[in-house]
Amino acid sequence: MTTALVWFRRDLRVQDHAALHHALNAHRRVHCVFIFDSNILGPLPRRDRRVEFILRAVEEVDAALRAMGGGLIVCHGDPCEEIPRLVHELGVEAVYANRDYAPAAIARDAEVNRRLASADSRLLDFKDQVIFERNEILTQGGTPFSVFTPYKNAWLKRLTSAELNPYPVEPHAANLAPPPASACLPTLAQLGFETTDLASLRLPTGMSGAQALFRDFVERIDDYATARDFPAVKGCSYLSPHLRFGTISIRQLAAQAQGTPGRGAATWLSELIWRDFYHAVLWHHPRVVTHCFKPEFDALCWDDVPDLFDAWREGRTGYPLIDAAMRQLSQAGWMHNRLRMVTASFLTKDLGIDWRLGEAWFAEKLLDFDLSANNGGWQWAASTGCDAQPWFRIFNPVTQSEKFDPAGRFILRYLPELKQIPQKFIHAPWTMGPADQAACGVRIGRDYPLPVVDHAQARSRTLERFKAIRVER
DNA sequence: TGAAATGTTGGGGCG
DNA sequence: ACGCCCCAACATTTC
Numbered sequence: 001m002t003t004a005l006v007w008f009r010r011d012l013r014v015q016d017h018a019a020l021h022h023a024l025n026a027h028r029r030v031h032c033v034f035i036f037d038s039n040i041l042g043p044l045p046r047r048d049r050r051v052e053f054i055l056r057a058v059e060e061v062d063a064a065l066r067a068m069g070g071g072l073i074v075c076h077g078d079p080c081e082e083i084p085r086l087v088h089e090l091g092v093e094a095v096y097a098n099r100d101y102a103p104a105a106i107a108r109d110a111e112v113n114r115r116l117a118s119a120d121s122r123l124l125d126f127k128d129q130v131i132f133e134r135n136e137i138l139t140q141g142g143t144p145f146s147v148f149t150p151y152k153n154a155w156l157k158r159l160t161s162a163e164l165n166p167y168p169v170e171p172h173a174a175n176l177a178p179p180p181a182s183a184c185l186p187t188l189a190q191l192g193f194e195t196t197d198l199a200s201l202r203l204p205t206g207m208s209g210a211q212a213l214f215r216d217f218v219e220r221i222d223d224y225a226t227a228r229d230f231p232a233v234k235g236c237s238y239l240s241p242h243l244r245f246g247t248i249s250i251r252q253l254a255a256q257a258q259g260t261p262g263r264g265a266a267t268w269l270s271e272l273i274w275r276d277f278y279h280a281v282l283w284h285h286p287r288v289v290t291h292c293f294k295p296e297f298d299a300l301c302w303d304d305v306p307d308l309f310d311a312w313r314e315g316r317t318g319y320p321l322i323d324a325a326m327r328q329l330s331q332a333g334w335m336h337n338r339l340r341m342v343t344a345s346f347l348t349k350d351l352g353i354d355w356r357l358g359e360a361w362f363a364e365k366l367l368d369f370d371l372s373a374n375n376g377g378w379q380w381a382a383s384t385g386c387d388a389q390p391w392f393r394i395f396n397p398v399t400q401s402e403k404f405d406p407a408g409r410f411i412l413r414y415l416p417e418l419k420q421i422p423q424k425f426i427h428a429p430w431t432m433g434p435a436d437q438a439a440c441g442v443r444i445g446r447d448y449p450l451p452v453v454d455h456a457q458a459r460s461r462t463l464e465r466f467k468a469i470r471v472e473r
Numbered sequence: 474t475g476a477a478a479t480g481t482t483g484g485g486g487c488g
Numbered sequence: 489a490c491g492c493c494c495c496a497a498c499a500t501t502t503c
Binding site: 393 | 502503
């Protein structure tokens with residue numbers, strides 16, 4: 001009678017779960033554990049919606065496992081100590097987990113595995129988080145891709161139904177072992193955290209919330225290609241936090257995208273491939289965590305301008321689309337993808353601030369924060385990364401606003417102070433003359449900030465900044 | 474998964 | 489009728 005332990009991390013579901021599937025297939029007794037990692041939780045502010053989001057998901061996993069005769073052991077501590085302790089207490093032969101590709105996670109798992117080896121056990125890890133991982137997609141020359149489009153073509157060419165098949169859990173669910181009677185789930189307070197406003201965000205949580213969002217999106221998937229760029233429109237899937245914590249599986253999403261004809265589904269699949277791409281980039285090039293993917297851009301001299309950085313973070317740059325987006329980030333813990341590109345461009349190309357500062361702010365605020373996608377997106381916007389946007393391609397915050405929020409509907413959702421100004425000034429309020437300002441009762445510089453920088457000037461400074469490091473040949 | 478600068482064209486006003 | 493200019497509108501190139 002062999003015993004296994006399934007270690008849940010960023011895969012908080014009980015359907016289509018690789019590690020759980022393999023453990024149940026191979027062992028007569030399967031315990032399940034989730035650890036609130038004190039190494040990760042320690043540095044977080046005491047109010048963090050993600051901890052609450054995870055706890056809601058953990059509660060649902062526990063309930064679902066109990067319904068199948070098992071349950072979830074939930075610990076709070078250092079996995080390097082907790083896992084070996086459980087292995088000893090429960091008499092576990094092997095620990096099963098789904099692979100995590102972030103450098104810190106790789107190091108953690110290596111350490112856990114090292115300690116398990118001395119206890120005559122081991123950590124078995126499985127591909128679950130992505131469709132293709134590590135070296136599964138390489139160029140003909142056997143090197144990792146550094147441009148997205150050829151990567152995507154190779155990805156699509158390699159895709160078979162095998163990658164999209166779910167990992168069923170039910171067939172051997174009888175092997176689930178109930179947790180010790182003493183085990184019970186911690187509260188947020190017991191974890192040392194305060195309640196947040198997560199409930200007021202109306203963000204569906206857990207597996208059930210993810211499936212509800214998924215069903216809703218499937219109804220709209222045909223419109224995705226055209227609607228996804230407009231932040232005032234309900235065009236995207238809103239599944240990113242769920243994909244981040246694995247409350248829904250990537251295979252379910254990719255199978256839906258692949259099996260639906262039309263441009264909408266194809267465009268969405270492309271976005272899912274971007275996710276695989278950035279995971280692979282991080283796995284092949286862990287240096288991008290702290291350095292530019294293209295080393296020559298490490299020579300860039302960014303500006304040290306704390307006041308401008310604060311204005312950006314707090315949404316008071318004087319550019320309405322930027323400010324609305326930054327307030328969405330703080331208020332909702334999420335930002336529309338188009339706006340992630342526009343605000344990242346603004347920080348790096350208009351304010352001249354190092355992309356790493358913006359990356360860190362997004363990492364703190366985003367519920368869906370994922371190191372690979374966040375780093376990849378920021379380096380793309382800063383023109384320092386893999387398949388980055390060319391450095392001379394600089395977003396105009398006003399033009400982007402006119403294109404993607406033409407009526408200013410998104411802007412007004414987060415900047416009610418601009419409600420009274422005429423629609424034609426909503427994208428650039430400072431262009432109102434004194435008479436217009438008086439007429440609508442909004443004085444720019446008092447009721448809403450003047451632009452903190454002039455875009456045309458900032459643009460030419462950025463061109464100079466990049467020209468300065470250009471290699472002469 | 475841009476935008477600005479520069480070049481070209483063609484219609485219309487006008488002498 | 490014709491040439492000239494102005495300037496949108498569109499195309500190309502440059503950053």
